[in-house]
Amino acid sequence: MPYIPNILFALALIIGIGYFARNVKKLIRNIKLGRDVDVSDNKAQRLKNMLKIAFGQSKMVRRPIAGILHAIVYVGFIIINLEVLEIIIDGLFGTHRIFSSMGTFYGVLIGAFEILSILVIISIAVFWIRRNVVKLKRFWNSEMTSWPKSDANYILYFEIILMTLFLTMNATDLAFQQMNSGNIISQYIAPWFSAMSEATLHIIERAAWWVHILGILVFLNYLYFSKHLHIILAFPNVFYASIKPNGQFNNLASVTKEVQLMMDPNADPFAAPAEGAEDEVPEKFGASDVQDLNWVQLLSAYTCTECGRCTSSCPANLTGKQLSPRKIMMDTRDRLEEVGKNIDANNGEFKDDGKQLLGDYITHEELWACTTCNACVEECPVSINPLSIILDMRRYLVMEQSAAPTELNNMMSNIENNGAPWPYNQMDRLNWKDE
Amino acid sequence: MSEALQVPTMAEFMAQGKQPEVLFWVGSAGSFDDRAKKITKAFVKILNKAHVEFAVLGTEESCTGDIAKRAGNEFLFQMQAMMNIEVLNAYEIKKIVTCDPHSYNCLKNEYPSLGGKYEVVHHTQYIQELITSGRLQIQGEFYKGKRITFHDPCYLGRANNEYDAPREVLKSTKASIFEMKRHKRTALCCGAGGAQMFKEPEKGDMDVNVLRTQDALETNPNIIATGCPYCNTMMTDGVKAKNKETEIEVLDIAELIANSEEL
Secondary structure, eight states: OTTHHHHHHHHHHHHHHHHHHHHHHHHHHHHTTSBOOOOOSOHHHHHHHIIIIIISOTTGGGSHHHHHHHHHHHHHHHHHHHHHHHHHHHHHHTOSSGGGGGTHHHHHHHHHHHHHHHHHHHHHHHHHHHHHTSOOGGGSSGGGSHHHHHHHHHHHHHHHHHHHHHHHHHHTOHHHHHHTSSOTTHHHHGGGGTTSOHHHHHHHHHHHHHHHHHHHHHHHHHGGGSGGGHHHHHHHHHHHSOOSOTTOOOOOHHHHHHHHHHHOTTOOTTOOOOTTOTTOOOOOOSOSSGGGSBHHHHHHHHHOOOOOTTGGGOHHHHTTOSOOHHHHHHHHHHHHHHHHHHHHHTTTOOOOOSOOHHHHTBOHHHHHTOOOOOHHHHHOTTOOOHHHHHHHHHHIIIIITOOOOHHHHHHHHHHHHHSSSSSOOGGGTTGGGGO | OOSOOOOOBHHHHHHTTOOOSEEEEOHHHHHHOHHHHHHHHHHHHHHHHTTOOEEBOGGGOOOOSHHHHHHTOHHHHHHHHHHHHHHHHHTTOOEEEESOHHHHHIIIIISGGGTOOOEEEEHHHHHHHHHHTTSSOOOOOTTTTOEEEEOOOTTTTTTTOOOHHHHHHHHTTTOEEOOOSSOGGGOOOOSOTTTGGGSOOOSOSSOHHHHHHHHHHTTOOSEEEESSHHHHHHHHHHHHHTTOTTTOEEEEHHHHHHHHTTO
C-alpha cells in the first residue's frame, strides 16, 4: 500500500482544516450576537489603517524591544508559511521538495526561511525570558493567572518546537544537504547527526516532517481557544475600528429620538402609540451583557492578545485601582464564549443562565474608576477600544438602573437644575467679570 | 490690572446687529470655580489686548453636558446639547473658542451630529493663531530662564491630537521647556476626567494626580503649565500633597501669557 502516507496526510489536512472551519463559523456566529453598527464609511481610510497598523505594525514598534522582536516573529511566520505550501503538495502527492527544481532560487528561499527560523527562535526565547524570568509587570497583573498565563507560554513553546522541527527536518535531509544550497543554518546542525546511518537519518527527517505539519495543524486549531487569534483578527479589527477622533464618543440615536420628542412643543405626551408600535420593546440603553455591545466590540474581544499595553498605561491601574482595560476585553470574550456555549447546548437558542457581563464579570468598581483618558485606546497595537465598553456599561448603570455613585448623582442633578455641575445659579454665570 | 475687562455678551452684539469674530465658551468651571475664573480672566485679557471682537453667552450659556455623557447619562447630555445648540444656532455662531478641553472636544466632536456645527478651537490654538497672525506680540521676558513642564490634557492631546499648539505658545514666553517622561501621546491623565472630578476615587494605593505630579517633579520645574481647568486643580492639589506649593506654581498657558505681557 504505497499510498497510505498520502491518504493519511490528506485525512489529517481535512480534519485539521475542517475542525478549524467549524470553529471559525462559531466565532462569526458569536461576534454577530452583537448589535449592528454602521462601519461602511471611509473604506479608503480604513484600508490605509489596516495596512499601516495591522500589516505594517506601526503601533507595535512604539515599544522598540517588544516591537522589533514581534516583527521578526511576524515576518518569520508569514514567510516560513510559504514552506507549508510545499509540504502540503509533497504530502498529498508523495513528492519530495517539489519546488527544489527551481534550483538557485529554491536555495535562496529555504536559506531565508532558515535564517528567519533561527531569528524566531531567539526572539521567542527573549519573549519567554521577559515573561517568566524578568517578569515584566504587565504580564503578571491579577488577570494574568491560570489559563491566560499558560496560554501565553504554550504559544511560545509551540513556535519554538515548530521552528526546531523545521531546522531538524532540513538538517537530516541528506539529499538537501548534498545539494548544499539554502542550508545556511542547517549545515551546522547536520554534523550533530553525522554518526547516524542513512536509514536512521531518513526516519528522523520523516518524523520531523510529519510532526512539523501536524503541529501546524494543531496550532491552527489551538487559535480559537487562545489569545493567539490576533494573528487573524488583528486585520479586520483594525479595519472596522473607529476612525473618529479618540475623544468623540458616539451619540445614542435612541436617546436623540426621546430627547427630541421631549423638547418638541408640539408633541403630545398622552398621544396613543402609533399603529403597530405597541409590540415594540423599547431599546435598552447601554450594555449589561455581551449582546448589548456592538459586533465590533465583540470582534475586539476575540482580537485581544492580552499584551497589557493598555493596562500598563491606565492611570487607574497604575495607582492600584481594580480597573484593567485588558481585563475588560478578556471578560467580554469569556462571557461571549459562555453565551456561545449556552446557545450550542440549547439548540441554537440562548437560555437565560442568570448571569451577565455586568456584575458577574465586570464590577461597578472597575467601571467607575475609569478617567476616560484614552490611554488604553492610544496604546492598543490593534486598535481595540476598551473605553467604549466601559462607557456602554456606565450608560446601562446610569440610565437603566440609576446606579451612579451618589456624588455623581448630585453633580447630574445640579446640571439638570441649574446648568452647571455645581449648585450655582445660571444667572450668576457672568459674575466673574466683575469680581 | 490696568484696564477693566471688556466682556461683551452675544445679546449685546445682537442688539447692535453685529457678529463677533468668535464666541468665547467660558464653561462651567471657567464661570464658577474660583481657580478657573482666573484662567478665564487671563484669557479675556489676551483677547482684549489683541483687540479680538469676541462675545460670551453669559447667562445664556449652560453646561455642555460633557461630564454627564462621560458618566453615562446620555439623556442629560443630549438635553444640554440640544438646548445649547438652539441658543448657538439662533445667534448664528460660526466659531467657538474655549479654555476647557472637555468643552472643546464635546462641542467639536459630539455636537455636530445633533445639529450644532461650528469651528471649535482650544484657547492654546487660538492664542497660537493670534501670535502667528501678528495680532498678539509676546515680548515679555518675565519667564525667561524659568523651567516649565507642560502637562498634556487628555482631551486636547490623545482625544484630538493637538500636542503642538500649547508648546508653541509656551515657547514664546522664552521659558525653558522640559518634557516629562510621559508626554504627548503617552501623557498620564491628571485623574479628573470621566467625571472623576466630582467623586471620590475608587480604592487604590495612590491618587492619580499625585502620580502625575511625581512625573512633573522629575523635571525639576519652577512652573507646571496646564491647558485645562480640571488638570489645573488636580496638579495644584498634587503639588500641595508633595509640600511643594511654595516652590512650584501651577499655571494655565493663558495665565503664563498674560503674566508674561503684564496684562
